[in-house]
Amino acid sequence: MQLYSFFNSSTSYRVHIALGLKGLAYETLPVNIRVGEHRAADYVANINPSATVPALVDDDFKLGQSLAILDYLDQKYPEPRLIPLEPLLRARVLEFAALISCDIHPVNNLRMLKYLESEFKATQQQKSAWYRLWIAEGMAGVERMLARSNAGPWCFGAQVTLADVCLVPQIVNALRMDCDLSSYPRSLVVYEHASKHPAFEAAQPQRQPDYVA
Template sequence: MQLHSFFNSSTSYRVRIALGLKGLAYDTLPVNIRVGEHRAADYVANVNLSATVPALVDGDFKLGQSLAILDYLDQRYPEPRLIPLETHSRARVLELALLISCDIHPVNNLRMLRYLETELKVTPQQKAAWYRHWVEEGMAGVERMLARSATGPWCFGAQPTLADVCLVPQIANALRMDCDLSAYARSLAVYEHASQHPAFVAAQPQRQPDYIA
């Protein structure tokens, strides 16, 4: 199995965590999105049609988009499950994971921030304010969802799920961007708990072979 990944991509981070939780061995093939390697014609044509990271290669099967990859891994390698089978539990996990993946991450990823700078000519201060605004708005919702469940050290109970796989990279990115997360105590508690788990530790950006200080 191969993972085309960039060390600081939160979507790649999600997949690395999931692979670790499932105990799946893989080779990392770095794709430097800072210099546009994800837009190279060969990569787009032969690896990931969406011209993004991550991309998973499992035998002859190639797949992009982190949520599709995570669902694929759960279907093909179901232990331990990240997306519960029970209807209500599944819905709650997806509710939180999609809040992060659809509401927070897309408006704060690298290509969005670059567009703000290069095309809309916003100042660094305006860009930072943009980032903080969407983190604050999204994380407030995450915190309310976690307060509603409050059933264990992870987002939903005693074992990590897709919700944790999405939450941890989002918090790591927000901290890297100097966001004040002090209002989100439950989210930070999950993040701190995850920082002791081997799969989450091994997936951290600074532990990747393409890490750039």
């Protein structure tokens, strides 16, 4: 199994966590999105037509988009299951994951920040203000969801789920961007708990082969 990823990509980070939780052996193949390697013709034609990271190769099956990859891994390698089978809990976990993956991440990823700079001449200060605005909007929703459902130590009780796999990389990115997360104590408790787990620790950006400080 191979994972095409970039060390600072939160979507790649999600898949690293899931692969570690499931104890699956894989090779990391770095794709430097800062210099446009994800747009290389060979990569787009033969690995990931969406021209993004991550991309998973499992034998002759190739798949992009982190949530699709995570669902695939859950179906083929179900232990531990990250997307619960019980309908109500499954719905809550997917609701939580969607808030992060659909509402927070897309407006704050590298592609968006570069566009703000190239097309609107946004300064670093303006880009940081943009990033922090959407972190605050999204994390407030995350915190309300945890207030409704969280029983600890993970987002939805005693078992790690897709919710935790999505939350931790988002918090790591927010901290990297100097966002003040003190208003989200429930989220930080989950983050601190997850950070001690070997699979989450091994998936950290600084532990990836393409890491650059």
